[in-house]
Amino acid sequence: MYTANPNRYTPANFQVRCGKSGLHLPKIALGLWHNFGSVDDYQNARAIALRAFDLGVTHFDLANNYGPVPGSAEETMGRFLREDLKAYRDELIISTKAGYTMWPGPHGDFGSRKYLLASLDQSLRRLGLPYVDIFYSHRRDPNTPMEETMGALAHAVKSGKALYAAISNYNAADTARACALLRDLGTPCVVHQPKYSMFERTPEAGLLDTVQKEGLGCAVFSPLAQGLLTNRYLQGIPADARAGKVHGFLRPEQVSEDKLTKVRALGKIAEQRGEPLASMAIAWVLRDPRVTSAIIGASKVSQLEQCVAAAFSAPFTATELQAIDTILA
Numbered sequence: 001m002y003t004a005n006p007n008r009y010t011p012a013n014f015q016v017r018c019g020k021s022g023l024h025l026p027k028i029a030l031g032l033w034h035n036f037g038s039v040d041d042y043q044n045a046r047a048i049a050l051r052a053f054d055l056g057v058t059h060f061d062l063a064n065n066y067g068p069v070p071g072s073a074e075e076t077m078g079r080f081l082r083e084d085l086k087a088y089r090d091e092l093i094i095s096t097k098a099g100y101t102m103w104p105g106p107h108g109d110f111g112s113r114k115y116l117l118a119s120l121d122q123s124l125r126r127l128g129l130p131y132v133d134i135f136y137s138h139r140r141d142p143n144t145p146m147e148e149t150m151g152a153l154a155h156a157v158k159s160g161k162a163l164y165a166a167i168s169n170y171n172a173a174d175t176a177r178a179c180a181l182l183r184d185l186g187t188p189c190v191v192h193q194p195k196y197s198m199f200e201r202t203p204e205a206g207l208l209d210t211v212q213k214e215g216l217g218c219a220v221f222s223p224l225a226q227g228l229l230t231n232r233y234l235q236g237i238p239a240d241a242r243a244g245k246v247h248g249f250l251r252p253e254q255v256s257e258d259k260l261t262k263v264r265a266l267g268k269i270a271e272q273r274g275e276p277l278a279s280m281a282i283a284w285v286l287r288d289p290r291v292t293s294a295i296i297g298a299s300k301v302s303q304l305e306q307c308v309a310a311a312f313s314a315p316f317t318a319t320e321l322q323a324i325d326t327i328l329a
């Protein structure tokens with residue numbers, strides 16, 4: 001029987017306010033996109049999740065389609081909740097999403113009210129929960145009126161099946177509009193979830209400003225570029241790494257020589273700072289005060305520990321930031 005580390009809230013400044021809301025998020029959240037599906041080893045997944053909670057990671061990020069098979073990551077989380085974390089439910093932030101393909105037909109994808117609300121019911125069944133803490137529109141649906149998608153999020157909150165409404169992968173203009181609609185509906189958007197890392201800096205071109213202006217939290221995903229911004233691929237592609245697995249979203253061709261040259265140069269800066277590149281890469285996204293938290297993935301407990309350590313990394317000097325920009329240019 002699992003008993004949580006009594007010192008899980010001791011480290012200072014690990015829990016931070018999510019934008020202007022009352023919600024607090026840990027600086028590092030654990031995402032269950034990979035390594036928590038029905039194809040993965042349950043005991044390893046459980047060890048990662050419980051170590052995370054022991055380190056103060058209260059936020060577990062899911063989506064309807066995480067697996068494989070789609071839906072199975074929510075079932076895995078449901079089992080953690082049932083068998084280990086039940087006593088801690090009120091400390092936990094469980095987020096899920098709908099927006100990508102989940103079932104056949106026009107209402108198993110994108111942003112209709114029909115899809116979002118049916119998907120949330122399915123997610124709750126898999127998780128074994130009466131409500132999730134955060135429900136996301138996973139992506140903007142260009143063919144459904146935004147009023148309908150935001151109306152579905154607002155309904156989810158008003159019906160008690162989600163505590164907070166949120167958006168992911170929306171551009172700056174759509175974010176501002178979504179926020180206005182949700183405000184009018186009385187269920188403000190609390191958090192945006194964009195992709196942001198040293199290798200993916202698009203949010204710097206306007207989205208981060210919008211997020212701050214709207215008073216949203218910003219929980220960035222794939223801060224390690226799916227594992228590229230680590231030492232994982234420096235000696236080739238290991239069979240147990242994401243790019244080595246048939247169902248991994250990172251494909252071998254994305255592990256390019258150009259990327260690896262940058263990774264090696266970044267690794268030298270990390271070494272001078274006295275930390276693994278994984279920790280430095282996550283500390284780098286957290287250096288921006290508009291970023292609330294980093295949603296990481298891990299296939300091993302040791303990886304998770306390096307990711308959480310990033311929340312306590314030394315601040316970057318101007319010289320280090322300049323050197324990083326030069327490598328990334």
Ligand SMILES: NC(=O)c1ccc[n+]([C@@H]2O[C@H](COP(=O)([O-])OP(=O)(O)OC[C@H]3O[C@@H](n4cnc5c(N)ncnc54)[C@H](OP(=O)(O)O)[C@@H]3O)[C@@H](O)[C@H]2O)c1
Pocket residue numbers: 030031032033034035061062138168169193220221222223224225226227228230231232240241242243276278279295296297298299300302303304306307
């Ligand atoms: N909203 C969206 O559209 C969206 C999209 C994608 C992801 N997300 C969320 O973001 C979460 C994180 O995404 P991600 O998994 O791509 O994040 P990531 O942190 O960029 O990559 C995680 C991978 O990096 C490797 N890694 C982690 N720590 C390491 C370390 N210390 N040393 C060496 N390698 C290390 C592991 O790869 P190996 O598995 O190969 O060991 C791990 O699976 C997802 O689970 C999901 O919750 C959201």
